[in-house]
Amino acid sequence: MSEVEVGPDGKIIVPDHVLDAVRTLIEWTGDDVAREGLLDTPRRVARAWKEYCQGYAEDPSVYLSRTFEEVGGYDEIVLLRDIPFQSHCEHHMAPITGKASIAYLPRDRVVGISKLARVLNGYARRLQVQERLTAEVAKCIWDNLQPHGVAVVIDAQHGCMTGRGVRTPGVGMVTSRLLGCFLDDQRSRKEVLSLMGY
Numbered sequence: 339m340s341e342v343e344v345g346p347d348g349k350i351i352v353p354d355h356v357l358d359a360v361r362t363l364i365e366w367t368g369d370d371v372a373r374e375g376l377l378d379t380p381r382r383v384a385r386a387w388k389e390y391c392q393g394y395a396e397d398p399s400v401y402l403s404r405t406f407e408e409v410g411g412y413d414e415i416v417l418l419r420d421i422p423f424q425s426h427c428e429h430h431m432a433p434i435t436g437k438a439s440i441a442y443l444p445r446d447r448v449v450g451i452s453k454l455a456r457v458l459n460g461y462a463r464r465l466q467v468q469e470r471l472t473a474e475v476a477k478c479i480w481d482n483l484q485p486h487g488v489a490v491v492i493d494a495q496h497g498c499m500t501g502r503g504v505r506t507p508g509v510g511m512v513t514s515r516l517l518g519c520f521l522d523d524q525r526s527r528k529e530v531l532s533l534m535g536y
């Protein structure tokens with residue numbers, strides 16, 4: 339990822355070639371980059387994209403480095419249900435909006451629950467396909483917490499299918515990645531999917 343410079347106003351300084359790229363796209367779509375309402379748009383668009391894609395500047399596994407072992411012997415499923423998120427598809431750079439449910443069965447330690455949402459956002463704020471996003475979140479939890487099982491289910495709508503192309507608003511894409519006991523043991527799988535509401 340390229341380094342960013344920040345100005346005295348605390349905002350990212352956008353290099354000229356990035357401004358030019360946005361201007362080129364605006365012109366190509368048919369508008370006039372010199373009209374007043376669009377003068378600052380290239381800078382805003384560039385900064386917005388840096389924010390949409392701020393996951394490139396993060397290593398989500400860092401969020402799972404702080405764990406707690408004193409959990410009163412709790413050894414059941416921990417689930418964060420229906421976490422809203424936004425990502426962008428790598429094919430059209432169109433928004434992917436949806437919700438994710440993330441569960442794990444701890445082995446000997448748990449993590450602060452907000453960290454599961456942080457891991458999700460760390461991967462969502464990149465150019466993605468939903469399948470990879472689902473797999474990356476699951477793998478990160480599996481590798482770093484070494485739990486008995488991990489389950490991630492994502493239900494999302496793709497802007498490239500609603501605002502353009504096939505234009506089918508309201509269609510959800512559902513992906514899942516089950517690891518460990520949630521993959522191997524049918525009862526555990528049923529339990530976690532039912533807690534998630536599936």
Ligand SMILES: Nc1nc2c(ncn2[C@@H]2O[C@H](COP(=O)(O)OP(=O)(O)OP(=O)(O)O)[C@@H](O)[C@H]2O)c(=O)[nH]1
Nearest residue numbers: 427428429430466467468469496498499502503504
């Ligand atoms: N599997 C998968 N496909 C996606 C995802 N996001 C977007 N797509 C699809 O990526 C495909 C790209 O297909 P192409 O034929 O190369 O592009 P296109 O001509 O713009 O396709 P249309 O969207 O059908 O107009 C489309 O079918 C999209 O619906 C995703 O997260 N996972």
Ligand SMILES: [Zn+2]
Nearest residue numbers: 427429430498
């Ligand atoms: Zn797309």
